[in-house]
Amino acid sequence: MAEKNKNDETLSDMNYVSQDVRILAIETSCDETAAAVVKNGREILSDVIYTQIALHTCYGGVVPEIASRKHIEKINQVIEEALEQAKITLQDITAIAVTYGPGLVGALLVGVSAAKAISFATGIPLVGVHHISGHISANYIEYKELKPPFVCLVASGGHSHLVIVKDYGTYEMIGRTRDDAAGEAFDKVARAIGLGYPGGPKIDKISKEGNPEAISFPRAKVAENEYDFSFSGLKSAVLNYLNSCQMKGISYCQADVAASFQKAVVDVLVEHSLHAVKEFGYDKFAIAGGVASNSYLRNAFEEECAKKNIRFFHPSSRLCTDNAAMIGAAGYYEYIKGVRHGYDLNAVPNLLL
Ligand code: KG4
Numbered sequence: 001m002a003e004k005n006k007n008d009e010t011l012s013d014m015n016y017v018s019q020d021v022r023i024l025a026i027e028t029s030c031d032e033t034a035a036a037v038v039k040n041g042r043e044i045l046s047d048v049i050y051t052q053i054a055l056h057t058c059y060g061g062v063v064p065e066i067a068s069r070k071h072i073e074k075i076n077q078v079i080e081e082a083l084e085q086a087k088i089t090l091q092d093i094t095a096i097a098v099t100y101g102p103g104l105v106g107a108l109l110v111g112v113s114a115a116k117a118i119s120f121a122t123g124i125p126l127v128g129v130h131h132i133s134g135h136i137s138a139n140y141i142e143y144k145e146l147k148p149p150f151v152c153l154v155a156s157g158g159h160s161h162l163v164i165v166k167d168y169g170t171y172e173m174i175g176r177t178r179d180d181a182a183g184e185a186f187d188k189v190a191r192a193i194g195l196g197y198p199g200g201p202k203i204d205k206i207s208k209e210g211n212p213e214a215i216s217f218p219r220a221k222v223a224e225n226e227y228d229f230s231f232s233g234l235k236s237a238v239l240n241y242l243n244s245c246q247m248k249g250i251s252y253c254q255a256d257v258a259a260s261f262q263k264a265v266v267d268v269l270v271e272h273s274l275h276a277v278k279e280f281g282y283d284k285f286a287i288a289g290g291v292a293s294n295s296y297l298r299n300a301f302e303e304e305c306a307k308k309n310i311r312f313f314h315p316s317s318r319l320c321t322d323n324a325a326m327i328g329a330a331g332y333y334e335y336i337k338g339v340r341h342g343y344d345l346n347a348v349p350n351l352l353l
């Protein structure tokens with residue numbers, strides 16, 4: 001279990017670089033081929049995202065093999081565009097940061113190989129970045145004044161983590177999902193009620209027309225750790241509700257199911273997160289990951305944080321879902337800490353934070 005807020009000297013207190021550091025960042029962990037140039041960890045000079053969503057929609061989810069092939073097709077073009085938009089050449093790049101895990105192994109390998117090739121050809125240092133560290137670091141781009149320590153909820157398609165950000169790139173995980181990640185639950189429920197892929201944004205939109213109190217879905221607690229999450233029971237409850245409607249021959253209201261499900265997820269995320277902020281003695285809280293762009297979730301956190309005098313940070317929607325700028329921000333802090341990777345850097349699909 002984490003120690004209470006102990007603020008020794010951290011990277012955030014030090015004054016480390018006098019020269020501008022420009023990071024070329026590459027992200028290919030799932031279904032976005034992305035490259036960006038980020039200055040000093042906080043300023044986006046360019047941010048190019050080629051999204052494959054349309055390609056995977058007809059399959060109802062990401063097909064790993066298709067994702068890898070499309071990354072290969074697009075990666076060089078996306079990197080070139082990122083340099084062009086930043087109006088610089090590789091000569092002006094200080095380091096290359098690349099996501100090396102977690103994610104789909106074939107997809108990760110494309111970005112890692114591209115980054116290693118550029119580094120090998122030019123001698124520019126290579127820095128491997130953890131995808132979740134990238135999501136958290138999106139907050140540094142959005143809020144120039146934000147410094148650790150703070151508590152962060154990372155809710156994406158593959159992860160629901162409650163993390164204490166002790167310093168830049170230094171994390172302590174205090175809660176995690178026991179089964180489905182929050183985004184995964186959004187995607188599965190969206191599919192079950194016929195909204196299709198990607199589920200999160202579609203549930204977000206249709207919920208605005210629904211009644212969040214219409215159906216009472218369960219809010220699961222995990223006995224062993226009050227900060228852990230479990231969403232598979234909620235997902236089953238939604239499926240049971242749909243089945244029972246079908247068996248009784250009655251139609252259900254898509255918007256009411258979506259809104260009630262969304263409220264059940266958000267209630268749990270808010271309760272666990274803000275309980276952790278209070279218990280561990282912090283006054284700053286951030287959200288990150290694709291689910292962090294959910295409008296109902298943002299409003300709920302906004303309201304609850306205001307009531308509890310907690311400063312609330314949330315990246316813009318574009319920075320919540322997968323992008324390379326966030327990898328540039330996380331890569332900057334790794335770079336100034338002296339982290340360098342060799343040409344043996346490999347994709348690690350289940351990389352731990
Ligand atoms: O962080 P992300 O882009 O990729 C991963 O690292 O997984 O997150 C994607 C997840 C998907 O499950 C998607 O449905 C969910 O984020 N998502 C949302 C919203 N936008 C994306 N979930 C709820 N509401 C949204 N507006």
Ligand code: ZN
Binds near residue numbers: 135157289290322
């Ligand atoms: Zn992600």
